[in-house]
Amino acid sequence: ALAEALANCFQTGVLDGLRVTITAGPTREAIDPVRYISNHSSGKMGYALAEACAEAGARVTLISGPTQLPTPAHVTRIDINSAQDLLAAALEQPGDIFIGAAAVADYRPQSIAQQKLKKQGDATDEMTLQLVRNPDIIATMASLSNAPFCVGFAAETENLLAYARSKLTRKKLKLVIANDVSRTDIGFNSDENAVTLVTASGEETLNTRSKRQLARDLVARIADAYQQDRAK
Amino acid sequence: ALAEALANCFQTGVLDGLRVTITAGPTREAIDPVRYISNHSSGKMGYALAEACAEAGARVTLISGPTQLPTPAHVTRIDINSAQDLLAAALEQPGDIFIGAAAVADYRPQSIAQQKLKKQGDATDEMTLQLVRNPDIIATMASLSNAPFCVGFAAETENLLAYARSKLTRKKLKLVIANDVSRTDIGFNSDENAVTLVTASGEETLNTRSKRQLARDLVARIADAYQQDRAK
Numbered sequence: 462a463l464a465e466a467l468a469n470c471f472q473t474g475v476l477d478g479l480r481v482t483i484t485a486g487p488t489r490e491a492i493d494p495v496r497y498i499s500n501h502s503s504g505k506m507g508y509a510l511a512e513a514c515a516e517a518g519a520r521v522t523l524i525s526g527p528t529q530l531p532t533p534a535h536v537t538r539i540d541i542n543s544a545q546d547l548l549a550a551a552l553e554q555p556g557d558i559f560i561g562a563a564a565v566a567d568y569r570p571q572s573i574a575q576q577k578l579k580k581q582g583d584a585t586d587e588m589t590l591q592l593v594r595n596p597d598i599i600a601t602m603a604s605l606s607n608a609p610f611c612v613g614f615a616a617e618t619e620n621l622l623a624y625a626r627s628k629l630t631r632k633k634l635k636l637v638i639a640n641d642v643s644r645t646d647i648g649f650n651s652d653e654n655a656v657t658l659v660t661a662s663g664e665e666t667l668n669t670r671s672k673r674q675l676a677r678d679l680v681a682r683i684a685d686a687y688q689q690d691r692a693k
Numbered sequence: 694a695l696a697e698a699l700a701n702c703f704q705t706g707v708l709d710g711l712r713v714t715i716t717a718g719p720t721r722e723a724i725d726p727v728r729y730i731s732n733h734s735s736g737k738m739g740y741a742l743a744e745a746c747a748e749a750g751a752r753v754t755l756i757s758g759p760t761q762l763p764t765p766a767h768v769t770r771i772d773i774n775s776a777q778d779l780l781a782a783a784l785e786q787p788g789d790i791f792i793g794a795a796a797v798a799d800y801r802p803q804s805i806a807q808q809k810l811k812k813q814g815d816a817t818d819e820m821t822l823q824l825v826r827n828p829d830i831i832a833t834m835a836s837l838s839n840a841p842f843c844v845g846f847a848a849e850t851e852n853l854l855a856y857a858r859s860k861l862t863r864k865k866l867k868l869v870i871a872n873d874v875s876r877t878d879i880g881f882n883s884d885e886n887a888v889t890l891v892t893a894s895g896e897e898t899l900n901t902r903s904k905r906q907l908a909r910d911l912v913a914r915i916a917d918a919y920q921q922d923r924a925k
Contacts, residue, residue: 576850587823
């Protein structure tokens with residue numbers, strides 16, 4: 462508790478007066494009233510970042526897909542289900558810094574059935590689900606005329622760093638947090654994580670630590686990168 | 694607490710010495726390592742039934758998809774994700790009475806990608822997901838040579854009772870619990886529910902009550918129907 466209080470004191474201020482918007486958790490894309498497509502995401506990393514940003518003095522808006530997590534203290538939470546709803550909420554509250562930690566579904570069903578789809582007779586052993594591309598949340602935010610400082614996540618099972626760097630430039634992000642989701646010891650539902658930060662100037666690896674500590678370490682680096690960017 | 698203790702006393706015995714297997718919660722059908730198809734289901738009704746069956750003296754096996762619920766006292770819980778895993782567990786523990794309360798996905802992706810599927814370039818705004826039929830759990834259990842007494846659920850948004858009766862005869866079930874999932878005041882994530890019981894001999898509606906009380910009322914009727922069936 463003392464260490465925590467000290468940590469709180471240490472971080473207070475680095476985001477003072479800034480508005481930070483964070484997306485977290487999975488999205489759910491409805492197939493019909495009972496079925497949906499989703500992604501594995503506990504929301505823990507995004508919630509930990511929201512908590513750490515609030516501790517650092519920011520006014521935090523947390524746009525959250527369905528999770529089982531309590532809202533961190535001093536954080537305004539907006540609940541959404543679909544990627545489209547997430548984007549609408551983000552456009553209303555872009556913040557000075559925008560951190561896209563949600564596991565957004567890339568595709569959604571082309572149409573949502575109004576009634577539960579029935580099995581199509583005993584002869585029908587197959588079904589085709591037509592999907593359409595969802596809006597790219599972080600790329601949309603980063604392309605706004607008055608774009609916030611955008612921090613993205615890259616969650617991959619292979620070619621992680623190459624993809625993270627490509628995402629940084631392709632989507633005009635300031636920082637990408639690269640997350641190897643093929644590892645079962647960290648990430649997803651775990652309370653620990655390890656990541657590599659990718660910026661235009663280089664890479665930094667933060668080895669395995671609690672998501673709470675990792676969030677604080679990330680917030681310190683995000684605040685630093687934000688100030689450097691504003692000073693340009 | 695007194696009322697609860699009395700209720701416990703009252704029910705003790707109606708399932709004494711019987712093995713009851715209950716499925717609960719949603720299934721998750723993997724698309725790739727991060728994406729899946731699932732169904733809305735909190736698992737609350739199945740868990741409440743497991744608790745009520747244990748109170749009534751049964752040896753209860755609860756085969757559960759991913760939920761956030763604690764395992765009820767004196768219940769053996771087996772965790773599964775996919776419908777295929779659920780069926781494998783059910784075939785190992787069919788019980789004397791089998792209650793299918795899980796929201797099992799009717800279809801699963803034809804193949805599971807070993808790596809996370811990437812967006813297919815900026816030109817690809819659509820994607821097709823090929824699905825194949827999952828095994829029908831309750832129909833499979835009811836068609837076993839030494840079939841347990843099978844209780845199914847019908848969760849529908851329209852034509853509920855007609856569908857429930859058709860399910861009863863088509864799948865050779867003893868009892869179907871019909872659940873109108875188009876109502877937003879009950880069911881799914883709610884702590885309350887109202888159902889209609891459908892058997893070969895008729896229908897009985899149980900109006901809105903807590904899922905815990907509903908579970909006890911259902912167990913009394915299931916035990917009764919089971920004894921009548923054995924007496925034939």
